[in-house]
Amino acid sequence: MLTRRNFIRSTSLLAASTALPSLAFAQNGPLRLEITEGVIEPLPFALPSFIAENAGATDAAADISRVIAADLRGTGLFRQIPPDAYISQITSFGAQVNYADWQAINAQALITGAVEQRADGQLVVRFRLFDVFSQAPLGEGLQFVGSADSWRRMAHNVADQVYSRITGESGYFDTRVAFIAEEGPKNARLKRLAIMDYDGANVQFLTDSRSLVLAPRFSPSGGQILYTSYESGFPQVYLMDVATVQRRPLEAIPGGNMTFSPRFSPSGQTVVFSLEESGNTDIYSLDLATGTRVRLTQTPSIETAPSFSPDGDQIVFESDRSGGQQIYIMPANGGDPRRISAGTGRYGTPVWSPRGDYIAFTKQENGRFHIGVMRTDGSEERLLTSSFLDEGPTWAPNGRVIMFTRETPGDDGAPAVYSVDISGRNLQRVATPGMASDPAWSPLQS
Amino acid sequence: MTKSIFRPVRVALLIGTLALAACSQGGFGNGDSAAGVAGAAGAGGVGDPTSPVYFNEVVGDRVLFAVDQSTLSPEAQNVLAGQAQWLLANPEFTALIEGHADEQGTREYNLALGARRAAAVREYLVSRGVPDARLRTISYGKERPLQICSDEACYSQNRRAVTVLSAGLAS
Structure with missing residues (x-):
């Protein structure tokens, strides 16, 4: 476990931003989900399958998307909107988000991402989280780099970030x-x-x-x-x-x-x-x-x-x-x-x-x-x-x-x-x- | 009542086990203790008062307990008095006393409860003159039920302390 611990490096995609994601989010009211109040109605999210930046990343992109969605659904706090309901397609990680299309299907959170397999075999996983109805990113984009066999941990890391930014609590997915x-x-x-x-x-x-x-x-x-x-x-x-x-x-x-x-x-x-x-x-x-x-x-x-x-x-x-x-x-x-x-x-x-x-x-x-x-x-x-x-x-x-x-x-x-x-x-x-x-x-x- | 149901069944199973004595692996007080490898008749059998089979079947190798209790009933004390007598008459044997609990309890508590039961038996045997050095105890808590139904008929058989003989000097 000590060796696994060091496999994944995470870096912010917005070098200019120094604010902690949770602090940034605290000013960003609408999407906050207070667990202590007891959640009856799960929060709907959209998670288009992460984009494979190259052929070597195709399976990992699909697998990582699946594990992130399962983590979030498994909490009982989130509900995944089925991909066949999506109006917009995410075709590139950097593309502008058409908020109206996600509002139309009542997705309150949108998670986008991309996976790349580097020449040295390492996987690079990037993701962004958007507050659809505030029409703004929720926290900064993040990038994780890890070995190919740590793809599950990288997926859990993304899900922990999403959970943490929306609930204000730390996550629990990257655990054993x-x-x-x-x-x-x-x-x-x-x-x-x-x-x-x-x-x-x-x-x-x-x-x-x-x-x-x-x-x-x-x-x-x-x-x-x-x-x-x-x-x-x-x-x-x-x-x-x-x-x-x-x-x-x-x-x-x-x-x-x-x-x-x-x-x-x-x-x-x-x-x-x-x-x-x-x-x-x-x-x-x-x-x-x-x-x-x-x-x-x-x-x-x-x-x-x-x-x-x-x-x-x-x-x-x-x-x-x-x-x-x-x-x-x-x-x-x-x-x-x-x-x-x-x-x-x-x-x-x-x-x-x-x-x-x-x-x-x-x-x-x-x-x-x-x-x-x-x-x-x-x-x-x-x-x-x-x-x-x-x-x-x-x-x-x-x-x-x-x-x-x-x-x-x-x-x-x-x-x-x-x-x-x-x-x-x-x-x-x-x-x-x-x-x-x-x-x-x-x-x-x- | 439960006793009259289960005791004959246990004896019948034991005879079946003895017929296949070579397969016996011992442990957990399920009637096939490591020492009980002799035939059912003749020397070393149930008719031989110096045999472990005699100890297990005639003297009785186990006592039962009430729910969450480790006190010895008068009936249990009778059985243990017989065990003490037998151990004193057969000094080449040592004994490992296994304490067990039924499944109605948390794992840790039942380990401690099994230890209490085994210790109660040990103390009684020592009070009847058996040298303490010939006795050891172990608790299995609820890990090794003898009967596997989830009713009192089974629970009453599982709340037990079993005296398992082994030949040889105390370590």
Whole structure:
């Protein structure tokens, strides 16, 4: 991933403009789409297939256009106007836009672009975004240069730009998802650690199925993954470098004590996790530089699923100290926790939003499972999903979308990864190769 | 009630498994533990009180738990008293106690719950005189259900701790 990160260079097409695109756009009212207000009617956009500047770019131009459109449609916030409705054709990237033709089909946003394959094989992708009814460009044109096999990332970069300029939020398309790929019958499941683009493309398996593996988590840079494996015969936290697929136990734990449920601190310097000793599970932190382990909870109850606040000062976790699973927050160095979950039922797997504003959780009540969000003081609890078994939320880097595991009941019950936005809309199954569980959403790659 | 439904089925399956004993791979308390590779009759069989098969089938290799509980019922304590007696009489065996949960719980919590159940069994066996060094525990959480329906009939069989024997000295 570290090597992929550097493949794509982006440059502004308007050298004179120094304003940040989002600032430029903020003065440009009409097309603003406030996600927090809850979008009912998706914003219509036109996306004529990007122009292939030379023969070598023909396939890439079509593929990139398709992926950009899929990214935007997949948010539930945008609706693509079918190309056969277009009155104007875009025949060259620099041509004047005939706004009236796009207004006539009610396209509020117009995305145009061109793709060129250079002699060295590199792809150059240019795009512009227009506010059709304001009859003006929305932000500056941008150019991305990358290797031919990074065309999907360049498409996601364009879509992230479009999403960001229209919503004022950062995007989440140029991201990856680590997950557990599952196969076999329910009583003899084989599990492999896998990674893919957020939209299900470019799947890579990172472990074989000889050892049970569970619950991957990304480092803040996206370059490393923590997960739990039975490789040693006992459940233990492992650390894997994504680019090299090299792995090692996070820490040599004596005595067959189980370690699990790991998560990085926002700085990447500390890992919090659960350690079980004589049947009792508590939360510990490990300083990766010094190897110093600190016990953060000291109770006979189950403390697990720790997750840092984005500023690194606090940890949200679950505990059954009250008699059932509930959510608590404590200082990052331990200390007195305060309970924040207040409703009926059981609350587990809390995850702090990267924006800091919400905590996502799994709620179990009356035989149903829900993914929900609440404020960090426990107020404004909102359940987003409901099924036989929903669990394990993970946040998109912009804190607007959540992925989770949904498992169906019965002998042929199977897990799959779903996504939903934090308003509870746009529930979708995420494409995976076969059964999948325990998604972990990476940070933005660029 | 669920017990009367499932126990005969399990025994029948086990005999079938023993007939194909060479295929046995052990693990997860599904009746084909690594040690249970002897025939059903004669030395090493179910009629031989020193055999793992006897331990698994006559003494009983597992105890069941109530929803979200790790306390040992009187019935479970009876089974474990028998296990302790057997382990004391057969000191060449060590045991790995697997703790399991049903699917109605989050993954992490169920791992911790399985560990609690395995530890409860270990503590009981030690209280009955089994040397702690001969016992190890592992939790599988909800990862290895024995029964796969999504009803209490199956859940009650999956909320279990299974004592899996292996021959040889404790490590």
